[in-house]
Amino acid sequence: MPGIKPPLGCGSAPAPAPDPPPGRPRARRVVNGDLDTPGWCATDDHSSSTGPQRAGCRWREGAGVGARERVWTRERARREGVSIRRLVGGREYVRVLPGTYLEACWADDPLSRCAAVAHAAPTGLLSHWSALLVHGLPVPLPSVVHVTIPLHGPRPRWVGVRAHRSGTVHEFELDGLRVPGAVRAWCDAAATIAGPDRSDLARRPQQPDLADLVAAGDALTARRPGTAVDVGNLLRLRPAARGVATVRRALPLLDARSESAQESRLRVVLHLAGLPVSAVQHVVRDRAGRFVARVDLAYPAARVAVEYDGDHHRDRPQWRHDLARRERLDALGWRVVVVVAADLRQDPDVVVTRVRTALAQAAR
Helix, strand or coil: CCCCCCCCCCCCCCCCCCCCCCCCCCCCCCECCECCCCCEECCCCCCCCCCCCCCCCCCCCCCCCCHHHHEECHHHHHHCCCCHHHHHHCCCEEEEECCEEEEHHHCCCHHHHHHHHHHHCCCCEECHHHHHHHCCCCEECCCCEEEEEECCCCCCCCCCEEEEEECCCCEEEECCEEEECHHHHHHHHHCCCCCCCHHHHCCCCCCCCHHHHHHHHHHHHHHCCCHHHHHHHHHHHCCCCCCHHHHHHHHHHCCCCCCCHHHHHHHHHHHHCCCCCCEEEEEEECCCCCEEEEEEEEECCCCEEEEECCHHHHCHHHHHHHHHHHHHHHHCCCEEEEECHHHHHHCHHHHHHHHHHHHHHHHC
16 A cells, blocks of 8 residues: 555565575474474474464574564654554454564564563563574474572463563673573573473473473584583572573583574484483494494494484485485494374374384394
8 A cells, every 4th residue: 555564574475585595594484393394493493493384474493583673663654654543443463461562473472572571571582492493493383481580570371471580690682682691591491391201201282391402502502512501500590590400400401513493403312212322313334444324323232223304305306315325324234214294293102112122123
């Protein structure tokens, strides 16, 4: 409509998003490490940041980039020439909090909802899993937005928002969103995890577990090699903080060599089931010392490899490469257990049984 500015990122017939540079994946919504398995919001180097998949929206790479631009209020609508009737009563915007709207095509995007909460609660800062998401770390698809407010500040009581109270928190601003440091956010996220029973082997919808915490910690450790030291220093400063016991359980499980969130989750599932510690990104060589393959997880003494295959392994060239690679491993006497996202999501106990059986057969 002439004279009226359309909402940012939306439109009836947008130009297609440009292809990413070589070697960079197109930004896309990725769940559980695959495009067809709900429950995971991966924002690491192997799976780009989340975003909606509706007509009229463009993908944007990078956690938090442009998220605040998607938040609208009556004041902004007046300033930018959008009628209040169009904002409140049309289909282009969705009310997500009192007085706060999102462009409709971004209404289900976790980062956009974090930006809306940040705008509506200016005295607080995004924290816990929401802060990890802003930091660009792999997290489970959030059912709530976490925000930490000052001890004596007003506590927001909004659906889909979980408010926490805390004293002084060293904060940073990333793409216009205020968050604590990644190490503090990771430790805080541990406080939301249930106890250490076998039930956390099977994903409960939208409820984080220890494997989720380790997956985020692996990515953080790969980014910051001193993460374990930083976590230890923080625990000494906050020995009675909630979640400390969970942090101490997760810390020895972190491994910067893990190359995806689902690979991390697989490793934790096997650990919690009592299987031996596996080698991460193990290099297999032939008898002459020549490189044969690098496998996700391995039990070298038993010659058992465990591989997580994400969605990209469905491509025909990748499938052919995987087939030839596994034939070379088989020729050297290696057993390969292949796991996909549906295995971890639907019945991780079956994954454990398959790996345990492979180890038992190798021992004969």
